[in-house]
Amino acid sequence: MSDSIFTEQLKWFLSGFIDGEGSFCLNIKSRKDSKYGLRIEPAFYVYQHEKSVHILELLRKMFGCGSIHRKTSPYSVFTYQISGIKPCYTKVIPFFEKYPLIVKSQTFEIFKKAVDFMYKKRHLTKEGFLYLVDLAYEINQQGKGKKWEKETIITKILRDYTPNS
Amino acid sequence: MSDSIFTEQLKWFLSGFIDGEGSFCLNIKSRKDSKYGLRIEPAFYVYQHEKSVHILELLRKMFGCGSIHRKTSPYSVFTYQISGIKPCYTKVIPFFEKYPLIVKSQTFEIFKKAVDFMYKKRHLTKEGFLYLVDLAYEINQQGKGKKWEKETIITKILRDYTPNS
Numbered sequence: 420m421s422d423s424i425f426t427e428q429l430k431w432f433l434s435g436f437i438d439g440e441g442s443f444c445l446n447i448k449s450r451k452d453s454k455y456g457l458r459i460e461p462a463f464y465v466y467q468h469e470k471s472v473h474i475l476e477l478l479r480k481m482f483g484c485g486s487i488h489r490k491t492s493p494y495s496v497f498t499y500q501i502s503g504i505k506p507c508y509t510k511v512i513p514f515f516e517k518y519p520l521i522v523k524s525q526t527f528e529i530f531k532k533a534v535d536f537m538y539k540k541r542h543l544t545k546e547g548f549l550y551l552v553d554l555a556y557e558i559n560q561q562g563k564g565k566k567w568e569k570e571t572i573i574t575k576i577l578r579d580y581t582p583n584s
Numbered sequence: 585m586s587d588s589i590f591t592e593q594l595k596w597f598l599s600g601f602i603d604g605e606g607s608f609c610l611n612i613k614s615r616k617d618s619k620y621g622l623r624i625e626p627a628f629y630v631y632q633h634e635k636s637v638h639i640l641e642l643l644r645k646m647f648g649c650g651s652i653h654r655k656t657s658p659y660s661v662f663t664y665q666i667s668g669i670k671p672c673y674t675k676v677i678p679f680f681e682k683y684p685l686i687v688k689s690q691t692f693e694i695f696k697k698a699v700d701f702m703y704k705k706r707h708l709t710k711e712g713f714l715y716l717v718d719l720a721y722e723i724n725q726q727g728k729g730k731k732w733e734k735e736t737i738i739t740k741i742l743r744d745y746t747p748n749s
Contacts, residue, residue, distance in 0.1 A: 428596045432686070435597035439604025471687040474603075521597070522636040 425481050433478060434518035441465045443523065443530035445555035446502075447567065455576045459542070459551050461534045462502035463511045468495055475499035482510050508538040529558045548576055590646050598643060599683035606630045608688065608695035610720035611667075612732065620741045624707070624716050626699045627667035628676045633660055640664040647675050673703040694723045713741055 442464045450458040463485075467475050475487050478499050485501035501511055512531050520527050533554040541547045556569045607629045615623040628650075632640050640652050643664050650666035666676055677696050685692050698719040706712045721734045 427593075431593045431596035432600035432603070432683070435600025435602075436604045436686070437600075438597070439601045467687070474687050477686070518597070521601070521642070522632070522639050 430481070430514075430518050433481060434515065434520065436474065437465055437478075438520045438522045440467065441523065443526050443558065445530065445533050445551070445558050447552075447555055447572065454543075455548060457572065457575065459533075459537070459548075459555055460502055461504060461507045461530060461537065462500060463507060463530075465499045466490075467497055467499070469497055472497045482514065484510055504534060504537045507534045526558055529554055533558070545576060549573065552576070595646070595679075595683050598646060599680065599685065601639065602630055602643075603685045603687045605632065606688065608691050608723065610695065610698050610716070610723050612717075612720055612737065619708075620713060622737065622740065624698075624702070624713075624720055625667055626669060626672045626695060626702065627665060628672060628695075630664045631655075632662055632664070634662055637662045647679065649675050669699060669702045672699045691723055694719055698723070710741060714738065717741070 444462045444464065446460045446462055448458045448460060449456060465475060465478055469489070472487065475497055479485050479487060482501060484506045485499055487497055487499050490496045490498055501507060507530075512534060515527055515531075533551060536542055536547070536551060536554075542551045552569065552572055609627045609629065611625045611627055613623045613625060614621060630640060630643055634654070637652065640662055644650050644652060647666060649671045650664055652662055652664050655661045655663055666672060672695075677699060680692055680696075698716060701707055701712070701716060701719075707716045717734065717737055
């Protein structure tokens, strides 16, 4: 990160920009090698039309991590993504603690709670994992866009999922 | 505008937010009592879902003008709008000159050029009005969303439109 470019003013500006264009997610993924056949991954996204992809490059430079990809649909949109517990804990969360959001402040609080919980490995117990599932369904308007019903996931966890069950 | 609330940090943040969620328009409206049967009106908009309408109220407080309305479709979206030459010239433009945009900087430059031109009443000549039509079609990706073809408008102006022609 070059501090000569990233003034305090620019950081406040970019926090405001992300409050409009960004999103904080807890993605539930099917993973046969995981304890409950599931993995919950924190991810931070910013979407932008291809004509202004330069602001995503600016964000990547500022956070010092993450990747930029073209979406399959719509093809004209690019996504800047930071995913995984460590980058979210060490890069994403400290930024928004210093430059707080307005519109997405509640979503960010849930995200922060989940990432902090995972960073401390508290999701490795059954109770911890169930708590994380709660947060994952709370973060995006009661699980909007989630692949599975919350009840299906809870049932999997409670019966101690094994790959062949 | 209460300066105790609107710190420099918040103003930079809100500029960034608007860079994501705002738009600068030059609306072409049919007006029988206008010289060419048309009026071009500058307008600045910020859209937001009803659950975060509070940020639009914050913007209205900061700019000290404008109005907030619910959209007809989609009904869950609200619009904050500042329209008209004087409010755009005295409130909108000075703000973004002090807290410049990144993504929408080029759009803003066209908007500023048009508002400045209208404020100085230079659009009241035929040549001036034709220049303004050019800017109105330039501002939103070559007139995307405009009701009329540019050529139809230019023809109206060139033949010195009167209400009964």
